[in-house]
Amino acid sequence: MSDPGLRTRVLVLAAALAVAFGSVTARLAWLQIVRHADLAAMAERQYTRTVALHAPRGPIVDRHGAVLAASTPAYSLFVQPRHVGDPVRVATRLASILRAPESELHAALVSGRSFTWLRRRLPPAVAEQVKALREPGLGLVPEPLRLYPNRELAAHVVGFEGVDGGLEGVERAWEEALAGVPGKAIVDRDALGRDVATQHVLQAPVAGHGVMLTLDTNIQYVVERELDAAWRRTGAKGAMALVLDPRTGDVLATAVRPTFNPNTFLDVPHREVWRNRIVTDPFEPGSTFKMVLAAAALQEGVVRPEDAVFAEYGRIRIARTTIRDWKKYGWLTFAEVLQNSSNVGTIKVALALGGPRYHRYVTAFGFGAPTGLGLPGESRGLVRDPERWSALSLPTMSIGQEVSVTAVQLAAAFGAVANGGTLMRPRLVRAVFDAEGREIRRFEPVAVRQVIAPHTARTLTRMLTSVVESGTGHKAAIPGYEVAGKTGTAQKLDHATGRYSHAPGVLSFVGFAPADDPRFVMLALLDEPKTERWGSEAAAPIFAAVGREILRYLDVPPRDAPPVQIVSGPAAGPAAPPVRLVSAAPAAGDDDPAVMPDLRGRPLRRALEALAPLRLAVEVAGRGVVVQQAPAAGSVLAPDARVRLTLAAPSRAGRAREPGRGEPCGSPCR
Structure with a gap:
C-alpha cells in the first residue's frame, strides 16, 4: 500500500x-451486566402482574353460632386503559x-389513568362472563363480598364493612x-396484555x-319486632332497647330505631342512622335514676x-326554684315515694x-x-x-336531671340491683375463633365492684316490684311473674328558652324479671313520641x-305453677353421651356415688336444675329460696332417695351472714 492517503x-x-465495536461491546456489557436486574424486572412487569389476594374475612356469629355476617367469593374488575384495543366495543x-x-364505562376506558376500578365485588357468575370476553386491558381480582343474611337484625351492633375494612x-x-x-x-400475560388464567401464588x-x-x-328478633311496632305506633323520633343478663353482663339483644340494612348501608337518608345510640348518645334519664x-x-x-x-302536697321550693310532683301527695312511706315516683319525696331523702x-354511689x-x-x-x-x-x-x-347517661350504663346499673349488688361489665364478645372453628x-x-350489699339489693328489689304491682309501672307487669322496675319521663331542655320543655321528651322503663331470680334486665326507651306523654304508657308495655x-323462650316457669315432683323412672335405653367442651373439667366416673349438693339460698328453679341429673323424687314446701334440705349437703345418696x-x-334467708349498713360495704361496697 504505497499510497499514503489510502493507508x-x-x-x-x-x-x-x-x-x-468497542462501544457496542461496552453497551452490551452495561445492559447485560450492570442493568440486568432492572431490565429483567421491566420485562417481568410487561408479561406478568402482581395482584393482591384478599383474605376471607372472619364471620360474626351469635352466642349459639347463628351467622350474623359472613363472606362469599366475589371478584373486582379493573381496567388498564392503555391496553384497551377498542374502547367503544369494550364499553358496549x-x-x-x-x-x-x-357512557360511564367508556369514560373509564379512555381515561388517562394507568389503572381504574370498574366494579368492585362482582358475583362469580358475572365475573365469568367478563373473563369470557378476553378483552385486553381488563382484569379480575378475587375480593370477597360481605353479606348480612339477617338484614336489619342487630345492624347497629354488627355494623358493616366497606372497601377499606370495617366501618x-x-x-x-x-x-x-x-x-x-x-x-x-403473579399473573402471566400474553402478547396482547391479557391475563393468563394460571396464577403463581x-x-x-x-x-x-x-x-x-x-x-x-x-x-x-323479639326486641326488634316490639320496639319497631311501638316506634311506628307512637310516631317517636327514635327508639332503643337493650337486654342484659344481670348474672354475667352479657348483652342478649340491642335495637335502635330508625335502622338500616348493612347490605345496602349507603341507602340511608343521612349517616346519623348508622350511629349506635345505645352507647354514643347520652340522655337525661328522669325518674329511672331514682333507683340510684x-x-x-x-x-x-x-x-x-x-x-x-x-311530700308537701306536690311542690317544694329550693334555691328560688319550685319543683313539682305529677300528683299532689301528702305523707308517703319511702317505698311509696318510689312506687309513685314522687319528686318531692325523692328530693327530701x-x-x-x-x-x-x-356522688360516690352514682360513680360506683x-x-x-x-x-x-x-x-x-x-x-x-x-x-x-x-x-x-x-x-x-x-x-x-336525684330525680334524673342535670346528669346524662347512656342506655348501656343505665341497664348495667339496674343489673347490679338484680344480681345482688354487683356491677358487672357489659360483655358483647364471648370468644374469637379461627377458620377451623377452634376457640x-x-x-x-x-365483676367491676360490689356497689350495695345483697340485703340492700333485695330490699330495693321489693320496692321496685311494688312500682310494677301497684305504681307507675303497672303496664310492665307480666302475668305469672314478679317484675321489678322503674318508669321514667324526662323532659328535654328547650334551647330557645333555657328551660325544660313541657313536650314529651325521653320516655323509658328499666326493669328485670323474675324479681326473685332475674334472668334478664331490659331498658326500653322512646324519644319524643307524638301520641304518648308518660314512660308508663309508652315504654312499660314494650x-x-x-x-x-x-x-317463655328461656323456659322460666311462672310463679303460680305447682311444684313438679321429679320421679325417677326406668331408663328407656342407653342415653347419648353428653357433649363436653374442651375446657370443661372431666366428669365423675359412672361408678362414683351420687352426692347431695348444697341447695341452701337457691331459688326453686336453680335447686331443681341442680337435682335434675340425679333423677330423684323431690318434695317441696313453701316459696322463695331453699332454707332447709334433707338429706344434708355432702351426703351420699341412695338410688331411691327422696329429697x-x-x-x-x-328476706329471711342468709341475713346473718350478710354485711350490715356500713360494714364492710358501707359507702359504697367496693
Whole structure:
C-alpha cells in the first residue's frame, strides 16, 4: 500500500470500526451486566402482574353460632386503559353484563389513568362472563363480598364493612381480628396484555378470625319486632332497647330505631342512622335514676322502706326554684315515694343523704365512665364533680336531671340491683375463633365492684316490684311473674328558652324479671313520641311484650305453677353421651356415688336444675329460696332417695351472714 492517503483512510476506518465495536461491546456489557436486574424486572412487569389476594374475612356469629355476617367469593374488575384495543366495543360488551351505562364505562376506558376500578365485588357468575370476553386491558381480582343474611337484625351492633375494612359496629371494633392477612400472586400475560388464567401464588392469604357475640338472635328478633311496632305506633323520633343478663353482663339483644340494612348501608337518608345510640348518645334519664338515690339511701341507713316522708302536697321550693310532683301527695312511706315516683319525696331523702355520699354511689354504679363494652364512639355520659354543683344540683340529679347517661350504663346499673349488688361489665364478645372453628381467645364475665350489699339489693328489689304491682309501672307487669322496675319521663331542655320543655321528651322503663331470680334486665326507651306523654304508657308495655316472650323462650316457669315432683323412672335405653367442651373439667366416673349438693339460698328453679341429673323424687314446701334440705349437703345418696326442700322468703334467708349498713360495704361496697 504505497499510497499514503489510502493507508490513512484505512487506518481511520479501522479505528472507527474499533471504536464502534468497542462501544457496542461496552453497551452490551452495561445492559447485560450492570442493568440486568432492572431490565429483567421491566420485562417481568410487561408479561406478568402482581395482584393482591384478599383474605376471607372472619364471620360474626351469635352466642349459639347463628351467622350474623359472613363472606362469599366475589371478584373486582379493573381496567388498564392503555391496553384497551377498542374502547367503544369494550364499553358496549361490558354494559350488558354489568348493567351499567355505556357512557360511564367508556369514560373509564379512555381515561388517562394507568389503572381504574370498574366494579368492585362482582358475583362469580358475572365475573365469568367478563373473563369470557378476553378483552385486553381488563382484569379480575378475587375480593370477597360481605353479606348480612339477617338484614336489619342487630345492624347497629354488627355494623358493616366497606372497601377499606370495617366501618361501624363490631366490623370496625374487631377489624384486626376479622380482616386476616392478604396474600400475593403473579399473573402471566400474553402478547396482547391479557391475563393468563394460571396464577403463581407468592404468599397465600390468611383467613380472618371469627367473632362470637353474646347476642341471642331469638331474643334479638323479639326486641326488634316490639320496639319497631311501638316506634311506628307512637310516631317517636327514635327508639332503643337493650337486654342484659344481670348474672354475667352479657348483652342478649340491642335495637335502635330508625335502622338500616348493612347490605345496602349507603341507602340511608343521612349517616346519623348508622350511629349506635345505645352507647354514643347520652340522655337525661328522669325518674329511672331514682333507683340510684334509693340504693344509696338504703345502704347508708338514711331511710327505711317503711319510713314516712311528707311530700308537701306536690311542690317544694329550693334555691328560688319550685319543683313539682305529677300528683299532689301528702305523707308517703319511702317505698311509696318510689312506687309513685314522687319528686318531692325523692328530693327530701337526697338532701338527708348529702351530695358527697350520693356522688360516690352514682360513680360506683358506673355513671360518668365508659362501660368498656368495646363498640366505637362510646360516651361516658355526664356526671359533674360535687365541687361544681349548685344548690339545685343534688335535688335535680336525684330525680334524673342535670346528669346524662347512656342506655348501656343505665341497664348495667339496674343489673347490679338484680344480681345482688354487683356491677358487672357489659360483655358483647364471648370468644374469637379461627377458620377451623377452634376457640383461640375467650372473654369471661367481669365483676367491676360490689356497689350495695345483697340485703340492700333485695330490699330495693321489693320496692321496685311494688312500682310494677301497684305504681307507675303497672303496664310492665307480666302475668305469672314478679317484675321489678322503674318508669321514667324526662323532659328535654328547650334551647330557645333555657328551660325544660313541657313536650314529651325521653320516655323509658328499666326493669328485670323474675324479681326473685332475674334472668334478664331490659331498658326500653322512646324519644319524643307524638301520641304518648308518660314512660308508663309508652315504654312499660314494650317491656311486658318482650319479657313475656323471653321468659317463655328461656323456659322460666311462672310463679303460680305447682311444684313438679321429679320421679325417677326406668331408663328407656342407653342415653347419648353428653357433649363436653374442651375446657370443661372431666366428669365423675359412672361408678362414683351420687352426692347431695348444697341447695341452701337457691331459688326453686336453680335447686331443681341442680337435682335434675340425679333423677330423684323431690318434695317441696313453701316459696322463695331453699332454707332447709334433707338429706344434708355432702351426703351420699341412695338410688331411691327422696329429697325434701323447705323454702322461705329471701328476706329471711342468709341475713346473718350478710354485711350490715356500713360494714364492710358501707359507702359504697367496693
